[in-house]
Amino acid sequence: MAGLFDALTAGKLELPNRLVMAPMTRSRADTAGVISASAADYYAQRASAGLIITEAVQISERGQGYPGTPGLHTAKQVAAWRRVTEAVHAEGGLIVAQLVHCGRIGHPSLYPDGADPVAPSAIASGEQMFTADGMLDHPTPREMTLDDIHAVIEDFAAAAANAIEAGFDGVELHAANGFLLHQFLADGSNHRTDAYGGSVEGRIRLTLEVVTAVTGAIGAERVGVRLSPGNPYNGISESDTAELYTALVGALTPTPLAYLHVFEVVNRGMTGLVRAAWPGVLVLCPHPTPESFPSTPETGAEALREGVADAVALAEMWLANPDLPARIKAGGPYNAADKDTFYGGDHRGYTDYPTLDADR
Template sequence: MRGPAAGLIRRPPTRDTDVNSLMETLFSPLTVGKLDLPNRLVMGPMTRSRVPDGGQVTVLTAEYYAQRASAGLIISEATGISDIGSGYLYSPGLHTAGQVDAWREVTDAVHAAGGRIFAQLVHCGRIGHPSLYADGALPIAPSPIASGEQLYTPEEMLEHPVPREMTAEDIAVTVEDFAAAARNAIEAGFDGVEIHAANGFLLHQFLDDSTNRRTDAYGGSIANRIRLTEEVVAAVTAAIGPERTGIRVSPAVTINGMGETDSPELYTALARSLAATPLAYVHVAEVMTREITRLIRAEWPGVLLLSPHATEASPATPESGAEALREGLADAVVLARAWLANPDLTVRAEAGGPYTEADPATYYGGDHRGYTDYPTLNG
């Protein structure tokens, strides 16, 4: 694999007084739940596939996150709430004692460096494969509809099978698994958790009318399709407190075989429901969906984190993300690749760049190369 030295260096567009004002906004403090953030540049969740079998993060993981502790808040990579909730090789969990102990080394390192970190909790649903699970079971989902995607293994790509439709008991167990993982996260030293209801994973599969064909209380109408997410939010907030709980959504995203047909109505209803609970934040990941973000903002009175739309060719930057803050649409901007390649992103943003380009060849798997060896501006 090529290391980060292969990345190009780019500079942002020329900054004028207006842009300087936006940057000042990025470096104003923000209260999220009971956390006081020193800035509004959040490190977004990024799967890096560097966790050994058993889902226990390593000393290298601790170094990686601690390097980025200047972020206003770090949101961890997607972390499984159960064995059946896993969807990928080399990904972490928070459902065993060993996993909790391993994560504690990470949170201790982040806190020692002056940072704050939430754990992103996920159940992948149909995005899984029997080879991932101790009992070789089928992955579970709202309905028996395959994703059409594949699981990467070092030997071959494996087709995602048709999942088993979840029973009422499966749903109840899943809700408790989210709550238990949230308690484990706090025990592991995290400052809070982010419930992953985005990107085609289980909670999103229940929200989406193309993947949820149920005819019971969890399918059909929008009120029914948001029910599981509501129950998970209620269980997690009861377990650790709403001030320690955030949630991520990704309206109209099509990855992992998704295909919502009623996104504006769906997320308006969900945001209205979430507004009844004083969550730490709602995190919106945009995919050319700014108008839906505005609908969510109209219903959600609390802190809104925004992952602005980005592409491989045009990644989001501190400057582009700051525009949403000026509009009042968001309270903080969540960046991913920018943090991946620039562990000192706050320093670089205040200096107006330059920014190191992330190396796609080292996104997933491997060792420290492309993980903990990206350079800082000051060496």
């Protein structure tokens, strides 16, 4: 039975332990999508993770969903991320970039041309975006044309190539949490009648084509995919979750991906279905009960014991405890996360959480 501190091979990635740092939006990039210089310190401080998955990184201007989020589609963005990967590697860590197109989770104020966000269908999320000017409703998006879809596939592949140029060890494709790929998967947000909608086969098509393009660009063993079956976040609804994800995971199985990453939403039974269908490495962000948010080392160790995961992704615990493995081995204590500094701001709540040695 694997433990949190056992090594793990995931494609080309040799994880020294099974404690993964989950992706967390921190909104500390400039208006050009260039990640802040302090991000190098932030991620390097957490290099004792078996694997770091970055915050979501948009693949294009139109892929942005929130103010202050970073991209990987310009030379300046690539150069800024290279400083981050070099800092992590200098500390002996592994880091992959999570690539995202946010689809309808966006706003004209984010885009230079002021146009509406795009989505599989012209259906608004019903949610809002936080800005310096207050909360703004997500507008009704423009339904994507086939040319738009093909451009997004190319943008994912180009961003993956940029990630490797920036020194990342791989990429994770974000097909979860209500963003564009998830919008195509879910029948509540995808009302298309062409080859990218309707049946389960049609709705999984875009995700599969993005995976094919990205693995063709950088190699399958450097690619992970994140899913969140049944997650209603960002206005998502799925009427056929079990059928949908069983088909998607089955279609992904022939591709030797580095890993599949599941964000669990109080649905251990669904996690078990994914585990049964997926023969490769499964990283789980475990939330088996309503009380298990945020995930903890205990819920992670339980998932390993149950065999539903090969590695566990923790979020808030990593945010507040840069030396999390050392603290787990020592039995704590753990820093509490400052929720007021989660998004935007300076070093406070970002690079100033003390280590266990400093506490002592």
